[in-house]
Structures are given as structure tokens and as C-alpha cells.
Amino acid sequence: MNQEHKELPIGIFDSGVGGLTVYRALHDRLPNERFIYLGDTARVPYGTKSLATVERYALENSQFLTSRGIKMLVVACNTASALALPKIREAIGIDVVGVIGPGGRRAVEVAGSKGRIAVAATEATVLSNAYADAIRRASPDAELIQAECPLFVPLAEEGWTSEPETFSIAEKYLAGIRAFGPDALVLGCTHYPILRDVIQQTVGANVKLIDSGEATAVEVAELLEAKNLASATEPSGKRRLCDDLDHFFVTDAAERFGRIAERFLGSTPSKLEAVEVFGYDKLSKQ
Amino acid sequence: MNQEHKELPIGIFDSGVGGLTVYRALHDRLPNERFIYLGDTARVPYGTKSLATVERYALENSQFLTSRGIKMLVVACNTASALALPKIREAIGIDVVGVIGPGGRRAVEVAGSKGRIAVAATEATVLSNAYADAIRRASPDAELIQAECPLFVPLAEEGWTSEPETFSIAEKYLAGIRAFGPDALVLGCTHYPILRDVIQQTVGANVKLIDSGEATAVEVAELLEAKNLASATEPSGKRRLCDDLDHFFVTDAAERFGRIAERFLGSTPSKLEAVEVFGYDKLSKQ
Numbered sequence: 270m271n272q273e274h275k276e277l278p279i280g281i282f283d284s285g286v287g288g289l290t291v292y293r294a295l296h297d298r299l300p301n302e303r304f305i306y307l308g309d310t311a312r313v314p315y316g317t318k319s320l321a322t323v324e325r326y327a328l329e330n331s332q333f334l335t336s337r338g339i340k341m342l343v344v345a346c347n348t349a350s351a352l353a354l355p356k357i358r359e360a361i362g363i364d365v366v367g368v369i370g371p372g373g374r375r376a377v378e379v380a381g382s383k384g385r386i387a388v389a390a391t392e393a394t395v396l397s398n399a400y401a402d403a404i405r406r407a408s409p410d411a412e413l414i415q416a417e418c419p420l421f422v423p424l425a426e427e428g429w430t431s432e433p434e435t436f437s438i439a440e441k442y443l444a445g446i447r448a449f450g451p452d453a454l455v456l457g458c459t460h461y462p463i464l465r466d467v468i469q470q471t472v473g474a475n476v477k478l479i480d481s482g483e484a485t486a487v488e489v490a491e492l493l494e495a496k497n498l499a500s501a502t503e504p505s506g507k508r509r510l511c512d513d514l515d516h517f518f519v520t521d522a523a524e525r526f527g528r529i530a531e532r533f534l535g536s537t538p539s540k541l542e543a544v545e546v547f548g549y550d551k552l553s554k555q
Numbered sequence: 556m557n558q559e560h561k562e563l564p565i566g567i568f569d570s571g572v573g574g575l576t577v578y579r580a581l582h583d584r585l586p587n588e589r590f591i592y593l594g595d596t597a598r599v600p601y602g603t604k605s606l607a608t609v610e611r612y613a614l615e616n617s618q619f620l621t622s623r624g625i626k627m628l629v630v631a632c633n634t635a636s637a638l639a640l641p642k643i644r645e646a647i648g649i650d651v652v653g654v655i656g657p658g659g660r661r662a663v664e665v666a667g668s669k670g671r672i673a674v675a676a677t678e679a680t681v682l683s684n685a686y687a688d689a690i691r692r693a694s695p696d697a698e699l700i701q702a703e704c705p706l707f708v709p710l711a712e713e714g715w716t717s718e719p720e721t722f723s724i725a726e727k728y729l730a731g732i733r734a735f736g737p738d739a740l741v742l743g744c745t746h747y748p749i750l751r752d753v754i755q756q757t758v759g760a761n762v763k764l765i766d767s768g769e770a771t772a773v774e775v776a777e778l779l780e781a782k783n784l785a786s787a788t789e790p791s792g793k794r795r796l797c798d799d800l801d802h803f804f805v806t807d808a809a810e811r812f813g814r815i816a817e818r819f820l821g822s823t824p825s826k827l828e829a830v831e832v833f834g835y836d837k838l839s840k841q
Contacts, residue, residue: 311608312598319808322597423709434723441720522605547833 276500278303278516279489280334281343282327285313286426286529287459288345291368291482293510293534295343298486299493300508301500304515305337306538309546311521314422315348316391316458323393325550327353328360332549333518335361340498343489344368347458347481348391351399360550364492369394371488372455372481373403379477380452382408387446387476388415389468390457391422400457414449418442418461425463428532435464439471447472455479463533513539520546562786564589564802565775566620566628568613571599572712572815573745574631577654577768579796579820581629584772585779586794587786590801591623592824595832597807600708601634602677602744609679611836613639614646618835619804621647626784629775630654633744633767634677637685646836650778655680657774658741658767659689665763666738668694673732673762674701675754676743677708686743700735704728704747711749714818721750725757733758741765749819799825806832 279299281292285308292306307330309315315323327349331342342365344350344357350367358365376386388400395417404411420438429435446454454476456462462480469478493499504514511517511530517538519526527537565585567578571594578592593616595601601609613635617628628651630636630643636653644651662672674686681703690697706724715721732740740762742748748766755764779785790800797803797816803824805812813823 311604317599317808317811318597319811322807419713420706420709423706427705432727434720434727437720437723441718521608522603525603525605 272501274340275498276502277338277340278305279341279343280305280307280337280339281345282307282309282330282334282349283345283459284308284315284326284348285310286526286533287422289530289533290459290462290480291343291345291485294480294482294486295489296508296510296515298490301503302493303500305334305339306515306517307334307546308517308519308526310519310526314391315346316393316419316422318393320352323349323352324356327357328550329546329548331357331361331365333544333546335363336549339363341366341489341492343485345459345482348393351394351397364496366485366489366492368459368481368485369399370403371484372457372479373400374407375481375484375487376404376453376455376479377407377411379479380411383410383412384452385412385450387449387451387454387472388413388457389418389421389443389446389454389461390415392417392419394457400455414446414451416442416446418458421464422458422460425460426529430464430467435467436471439464439467443468443471451476453477453479456481509536510534511536511538515540517541518544520544558787560626561784562788563624563626564591566591566593566623566625567631568593568595568616568620568628568635569631569745570594570601570612570634571596572812572819573708575816575819576745576748576766577629577631577771580766580768580772581775582794582796582801584776587789589786591620591625592801592803593620593832594803594805594812596805596812600677601632602679602705602708604679606638609635609638610642613643614836615832615834617643617647617651619830619832621649622835625649627652627775627778629771631745631768634679637680637683650782652771652775652778654745654767654771655685656689657770658743658765659686660693661767661770662690662739662741662765663693663697665765666697669696669698670738671698671736673735673737673740673758674699674743675704675707675729675732675740675747676701678703678705680743686741700732700737702728702732704744707750708744708746711746712815716750716752721753722757725750725753729754729757737762739763739765742767795822796820797822797824801826803827804830806830
């Protein structure tokens with residue numbers, strides 16, 4: 270692999286701000302790498318939309334990022350990872366990593382091959398059975414339960430991380446999971462790590478929470494090494510989240526994105542631009 | 556006005572399912588009229604998006620509906636009514652009625668010209684000050700307060716119309732309004748009538764709730780008469796909501812729309828189709 274290619278950034282897209290939790294995990298683990306993040310805030314959320322629509326949006330986002338020059342693509346959005354990875358891989362010529370495979374494999378590692386594993390996710394992700402499939406591929410003997418938690422995304426975006434209403438809603442959504450008594454619970458939506466404390470208290474301290482973003486960062490680091498794609502350039506000073514080596518794009522409302530980034534990461538992107546991605550899927554090889 | 560034109564349907568668009576409450580109000584008041592409803596479910600919600608994006612989406616929806624042949628356009632979405640009416644009127648050659656003007660005027664009628672009026676709405680609608688402007692135009696002496704209620708839309712879509720969490724969240728959002736002691740409270744988002752009981756109990760029985768959809772239906776009926784546009788055809792049998800004289804379009808996930816329509820209206824559209832509206836704004840005269 271030529272040197273120039275190794276110095277390209279890693280692309281990350283998400284339906285909106287939630288993928289910033291995946292960006293944080295990647296940034297923490299890979300201090301030599303630069304990132305380009307695209308949040309499709311003009312069309313968020315994906316979790317209640319259809320397969321065809323999620324595929325189209327995901328292709329447009331992917332083609333936008335590849336047009337900027339990236340060496341690898343991370344699909345941070347769980348819904349897009351669940352529904353659109355095959356289409357994205359067909360359309361672009363670089364490695365594509367979703368969050369579901371890594372999250373599922375990590376859950377099996379933590380719970381053991383005959384472990385009890387729970388998945389909390391959006392409507393579309395649960396219906397897709399993508400986590401169930403990933404977990405069964407890693408271990409056919411794992412015991413599984415899934416729960417849809419549609420209000421978790423708006424609660425996280427409101428910043429209601431310790432309000433009594435959030436606890437009460439979590440009690441409702443996670444009652445089945447608590448009764449099931451899992452060894453591990455996959456946080457199957459990028460927003461859910463924001464509600465980690467509430468979720469942990471609701472299901473009990475003995476349940477291991479799996480952050481798919483962190484699991485993905487581990488696999489991305491391994492893949493960069495295996496493919497000899499890791500950047501050799503060490504940053505001159507200490508990297509910080511959202512510094513000017515990383516570039517952020519949104520399809521709408523940059524100001525609101527900056528505000529929620531502050532809430533999620535404790536800092537606002539230095540480089541943040543609004544862009545239009547519609548039509549980028551026409552660049553596809555299909 | 557020629558007979559054929561009078562027999563055209565009335566177009567209605569909304570960012571998603573919420574506008575069905577406006578459709579219901581129009582349908583109840585105008586049994587001779589047929590309706591074409593477009594729910595932009597591929598891009599819902601609008602309430603957290605920017606002016607430029609809401610304008611573009613609203614134009615595309617409007618042009619799609621005019622391309623089908625309509626005699627009047629009702630913008631059922633409060634956010635689109637707040638942000639995009641001037642652009643829509645510039646682009647299409649028929650009467651356009653939003654929900655904010657009628658809702659604001661009705662609030663002043665009910666509260667009196669020196670009355671105290673509260674508005675509960677989405678982030679974008681509150682920030683636009685569109686209700687405040689409409690109310691001040693109807694009465695410069697009205698006293699005003701506004702509150703953003705971002706979780707009301709997902710709560711309504713979840714069908715949580717009497718859960719304790721919904722009451723508790725309403726307490727938080729509406730505490731300022733209750734302390735203000737309004738004569739009337741405008742339900743400034745099409746989803747909010749679904750939560751009418753919770754909202755009424757929270758602010759107190761003496762506060763009159765204004766459903767902008769109902770106020771809009773009254774003004775549409777007057778406008779049809781004034782412009783000699785009312786249909787002269789009486790339906791052969793009794794009309795019912797969602798019968799096959801009315802035609803529903805969504806930009807995504809028709810199945811989910813049908814399910815929520817059932818929850819909102821007690822019936823599912825007989826004629827329901829998924830369409831693509833992107834690019835329809837290019838038909839604009841601009």
C-alpha cells in the first residue's frame with residue numbers, strides 16, 4: 270500500500286449526531302488517524318424508515334465520503350449497518366466496517382458462547398434481526414432477547430440522561446430484558462451510550478453493557494494493521510476530540526449539531542460544514 | 556370558476572403522520588370535498604431542521620401535489636407553515652392555507668383581544684416566532700408565552716397518550732405555561748391533539764385548547780365559499796375517514812404510516828401509495 274493512501278482519513282457516517290459516540294471510540298483508540306464524519310441531519314432518524322430508503326441514504330453518504338478521499342469507511346449508524354452494508358460494499362471499492370458485526374462478536378466474547386445476550390435497539394434494527402444474525406454467527410448456542418426502545422433517541426438528544434422520566438421509560442422498555450437475566454446487553458443504537466447510566470441501573474450492575482462503537486474501534490484498529498493501512502504520522506501535539514485534524518459535515522442545521530456535539534463529547538467541531546449529499550448515489554458502480 | 560376545477564381535490568401535506576389530525580378536521584367539516592394527502596415520512600421530522608431544508612422539502616411536497624391536480628393546498632405541518640409559506644406561495648398558482656394563521660386568530664377569538672395566550676410547539680416553530688407574529692397581528696395587546704415540547708411528537712407516535720411518563724414530561728414542559736395562567740393554549744404541532752387529554756389535565760380545565768387543524772378547517776370552508784371553489788357533488792353514501800375518495804401518499808414506509816393512521820384516526824387509508832418527491836421543486840416557477 271503506498272504511503273499517500275495510508276495517510277488518507279477514515280470516513281464515518283451516521284444518520285445524525287449519535288455516531289459521535291463511535292467517532293469518540295475511534296479517536297481514542299487511533300490517535301494517529303484523521304477522520305471525516307458525515308451526519309445526515311437533514312434526514313435523521315433512520316430507525317423508523319424502510320429498507321429501500323435507508324439503503325439509498327446510506328449509498329449517498331458513502332459516495333460523498335469516498336469522493337472526499339478516504340481509506341476505509343465506518344458505518345456508525347446501527348440501522349444503516351443492519352440494512353445497507355451489502356449495497357455499500359457493492360458500490361465502493363474500499364473496506365467497509367459496520368457496528369453490528371463487531372458489537373455482536375464482542376457480546377459473545379463477554380457473555381461466553383452459551384451466554385445470554387440482550388439487544389436494545391431501534392425499531393428498524395430489531396426488525397432486521399441483524400444483531401441476532403451476527404450473534405448467532407459468532408455462537409449458534411447463545412440465548413437471545415431483543416427490545417425496541419424508540420424514545421431513547423429523543424431522550425438522549427434532549428440530554429435527559431438522569432431525569433426520573435428517563436428511568437421510568439427505561440423500566441418499561443427493559444422489563445423483558447431484566448426478567449430474561451442476560452449476561453451482556455448490546456447498546457444497539459449509537460445514542461444509547463449517552464443513556465448508559467440509566468440503562469445499567471435498570472438492568473442491574475451484573476449485566477455487562479456492550480458499546481458497539483468501542484467494539485468497532487477495536488476491529489478497525491486490527492483491520493488497519495492487517496491491511497497495512499495504519500497512518501505512520503504521529504500527531505505533533507496531543508490530539509483532542511473535534512480538533513482541526515478531523516473534518517465534520519452535516520446535511521442540515523450545523524448549529525444544532527454543534528450544540529449536541531458539545532453535549533455528547535464536551536467539545537464542538539473546529540471544522541464543521543453543511544453539505545448536500547443527494548445524488549451522490551449516482552456515482553455508484555451499479 | 557369552471558365546474559371541473561371545483562371538483563378537484565384539496566391537497567394536504569405534512570412532514571409525516573401528524574397532519575392526519577388536520578385531514579380529520581377538514582374531512583369532518585367538508586363532506587363534499589375529496590383530499591390528497593402527502594406525508595413526507597422519508598424525511599420526518601421537520602421540527603429540528605433548518606429554514607433552508609424545511610423550505611426545500613415543503614416546495615417539493617407542494618409541487619408534487621399540484622402536479623396531481625388540486626384546487627387548494629393546505630400546509631398541515633406547523634413547522635412548514637411557520638417557515639415556508641412565502642416560498643410555496645411564490646412557487647404555485649393556487650391558494651395556500653397554513654395552520655398557524657388560523658390557529659393564532661382562533662386563539663385571539665377565544666382568549667379575547669387582551670387575553671393571555673400560550674403556544675406549545677416544536678423547537679423550529681417556537682424559534683420562528685410564527686405563532687407570536689400571527690397572534691400579534693390579530694391582537695397587538697395579547698399576552699404571550701411559548702414552550703418547546705420536543706418529546707411530545709415521539710410520545711404521540713408511540714401512542715403513549717395516558718402513560719404516567721407522558722404526564723410527567725408534560726408537567727416539565729408546561730410548568731411555565733401553567734404558572735403564566737393562560738386563557739387559551741394553542742396546540743402548535745399536529746401531533747399534539749393526540750395528547751390533548753394529558754395537556755388539558757396538566758394546564759387545568761379552565762384553559763381552552765386551540766386545535767390549529769380545526770381552526771384551519773373553518774377557514775378553508777370559508778375560503779372555498781368566498782372563491783366559489785366548493786364542490787357541488789354530494790357523496791352518494793356517508794363519507795368516512797380514509798375512504799376511497801381520498802388518496803394518501805407517503806415518501807417512505809407506507810406500512811408504518813397505515814399503522815399509525817389506525818392509531819390516530821381509527822382507520823387505515825384505502826388508497827395509500829409510496830412516492831418519491833425529490834426534484835419536484837425544480838418544477839417551481841423560480
